[in-house]
Amino acid sequence: MAAISGKVFQNINVSQCYQQSRHFSNQYRRDCFAPFNLLPFDGGKVAWTSISSMQLRTFSTPQINFIIRGPVHCNAAPSTISSLDNIDFQKLQNGSDIRGVAVAGVEGEPVNLTELVAEAIGAGFAAWLLEKKKADGSRRLKVSIGHDSRISAKKLQDAISQGIAGAGLDVIQYGLASTPAMFNSTITEDEALFCPADGSIMITASHLPFNRNGFKFFTNAGGLGKADIKEILGRAAEFYRNLNSTDGLKNSRGKGSASIEQVDYMSVYASDLVKAVRKAAGNKEKPLEGFHIVVDAGNGAGGFFAAKVLEPLGAITSGSQFLEPDGLFPNHIPNPEDKTAMRAITEAVLHNKADLGIIFDTDVDRSAAVDSNGREFNRNRLIALMSSIVLEEHPGTTIVTDSVTSDGLTLFIEKKLGGKHHRFKRGYKNVIDEAIRLNSIGEESHLAIETSGHGALKENHWLDDGAYLMVKILNKLASARASGLGGGSQVLTDLVEGLQEPAVAVELRLKINQNHPDLQGGPFRDYGEAVLKHVENLVASDPKLVKAPVNYEGDK
Numbered sequence: 001m002a003a004i005s006g007k008v009f010q011n012i013n014v015s016q017c018y019q020q021s022r023h024f025s026n027q028y029r030r031d032c033f034a035p036f037n038l039l040p041f042d043g044g045k046v047a048w049t050s051i052s053s054m055q056l057r058t059f060s061t062p063q064i065n066f067i068i069r070g071p072v073h074c075n076a077a078p079s080t081i082s083s084l085d086n087i088d089f090q091k092l093q094n095g096s097d098i099r100g101v102a103v104a105g106v107e108g109e110p111v112n113l114t115e116l117v118a119e120a121i122g123a124g125f126a127a128w129l130l131e132k133k134k135a136d137g138s139r140r141l142k143v144s145i146g147h148d149s150r151i152s153a154k155k156l157q158d159a160i161s162q163g164i165a166g167a168g169l170d171v172i173q174y175g176l177a178s179t180p181a182m183f184n185s186t187i188t189e190d191e192a193l194f195c196p197a198d199g200s201i202m203i204t205a206s207h208l209p210f211n212r213n214g215f216k217f218f219t220n221a222g223g224l225g226k227a228d229i230k231e232i233l234g235r236a237a238e239f240y241r242n243l244n245s246t247d248g249l250k251n252s253r254g255k256g257s258a259s260i261e262q263v264d265y266m267s268v269y270a271s272d273l274v275k276a277v278r279k280a281a282g283n284k285e286k287p288l289e290g291f292h293i294v295v296d297a298g299n300g301a302g303g304f305f306a307a308k309v310l311e312p313l314g315a316i317t318s319g320s321q322f323l324e325p326d327g328l329f330p331n332h333i334p335n336p337e338d339k340t341a342m343r344a345i346t347e348a349v350l351h352n353k354a355d356l357g358i359i360f361d362t363d364v365d366r367s368a369a370v371d372s373n374g375r376e377f378n379r380n381r382l383i384a385l386m387s388s389i390v391l392e393e394h395p396g397t398t399i400v401t402d403s404v405t406s407d408g409l410t411l412f413i414e415k416k417l418g419g420k421h422h423r424f425k426r427g428y429k430n431v432i433d434e435a436i437r438l439n440s441i442g443e444e445s446h447l448a449i450e451t452s453g454h455g456a457l458k459e460n461h462w463l464d465d466g467a468y469l470m471v472k473i474l475n476k477l478a479s480a481r482a483s484g485l486g487g488g489s490q491v492l493t494d495l496v497e498g499l500q501e502p503a504v505a506v507e508l509r510l511k512i513n514q515n516h517p518d519l520q521g522g523p524f525r526d527y528g529e530a531v532l533k534h535v536e537n538l539v540a541s542d543p544k545l546v547k548a549p550v551n552y553e554g555d556k
């Protein structure tokens with residue numbers, strides 16, 4: 001395959017790494033983001049999977065200590081591409097991100113996120129970014145790339161890096177990372193880490209099955225929106241078409257002599273979270289001393305939170321589970337909306353007699369908690385808890401949520417907490433953008449949060465960060481402790497006192513078959529609107545049913 005022309009630098013600090021994965025798995029809780037993990041590692045050699053091959057060093061002993069700084073040569077052969085699959089790039093769009101099938105073997109789910117597609121998407125993003133940042137060539141733009149624990153992560157990381165570096169932009173690979181950390185890299189000022197990055201990509205399909213993967217994109221203005229994604233996919237499709245001809249291939253690739261760096265950014269991100277809790281606790285070194293908090297990362301990317309956030313703050317984390325990254329998700333789906341996942345963390349809290357349980361989704365942009373009695377802080381209860389915390393800090397502020405929140409939650413926010421509940425559309429980007437819009441027209445809002453566990457605070461750059469939500473909860477625990485209150489998570493349970501729970505809450509998610517004859521080849525939107533109208537008529541004809549009077553769902 002074609003080389004990323006020019007120099008490829010490596011800047012790695014590795015301490016106490018283990019060659020064997022069985023060692024790695026034990027080590028993970030302490031060194032889960034040691035840069036060793038950032039290296040594609042294959043039989044003692046660092047392998048540049050499928051794009052190019054490079055031998056960095058052959059390790060002869062399982063346990064090693066080393067520091068490498070310096071150039072690494074990338075020997076790559078030009079690729080021969082005989083034919084390309086016919087990929088409908090626009091079908092890869094999933095609202096404000098990209099998702100597809102990256103691993104073969106599941107019946108009825110053909111792979112549409114190949115390495116070449118990923119490379120094309122990298123090139124599409126690079127072109128979009130160059131235009132957005134009005135790059136004049138005086139400075140090379142930098143793009144940071146991270147991934148969750150999925151088995152297709154590394155090959156997609158290498159492929160998308162190729163697309164970006166081929167367009168002449170520098171690439172910084174973070175390896176295993178969280179989605180919010182990737183955004184953070186666009187606002188961090190730290191030359192040693194090559195930050196701020198001009199753009200950032202998280203390789204993730206969140207809670208979807210193991211064979212899927214995808215991309216979320218950021219600049220310092222936040223996550224990209226639907227229109228941006230559409231444009232990137234359009235550019236990617238064009239790049240992909242060019243790959244079909246040798247001339248096109250030459251033109252498409254190898255425009256620049258970009259560098260690819262690997263850094264351990266997650267440690268920096270985690271230590272920022274630690275600092276935030278310490279600061280809120282009056283600069284106490286170990287404000288969580290004496291608390292027993294268990295974490296369930298569901299084998300996603302959130303395992304760092306136990307060893308790199310909670311333990312430095314003094315918390316005991318024994319009984320934490322599924323912290324090791326495993327892209328087959330053998331224990332449960334990493335998803336705070338999933339009943340089995342919530343049961344797993346609840347059982348861990350009760351079994352370990354812990355004060356609190358914390359659970360993340362695969363890429364850590366969503367979270368939920370469990371109190372010491374095993375009561376869940378997810379869905380309406382998580383929103384109630386966060387509203388309580390935010391309204392104490394910003395009395396009267398508007399809380400923007402998705403559409404499926406309960407009437408009990410509205411009563412709680414408005415009557416008990418004295419805030420305003422703005423129930424908007426579903427979709428994390430929708431609620432965040434709505435909160436930003438409200439602020440821009442003079443309605444103060446400090447929190448945008450969905451029942452899914454996506455929650456963004458104004459104070460945190462409107463970033464939906466599951467770890468930061470938990471930091472706000474930890475601050476509450478720490479400040480209660482500092483003011484002499486004991487009782488584990490009781491302070492949190494008290495904050496949601498009075499929230500009326502719905503007697504029954506059922507969520508139905510329909511799998512849509514775009515090729516179903518009912519759609520008659522027409523757009524799904526028309527069909528969806530007809531279904532909604534049908535439901536509306538049904539509700540109108542039943543005196544026991546009431547439709548929510550204000551509903552933005554379905555609005556463009």
Ligand SMILES: O=P(O)(O)OC[C@H]1O[C@H](O)[C@H](O)[C@@H](O)[C@@H]1O
Binds near residue numbers: 207361427428
């Ligand atoms: O897959 P993720 O990026 O974690 O997001 C998952 C969530 O995204 C959106 O916000 C939807 O409204 C939710 O219904 C969904 O569960």
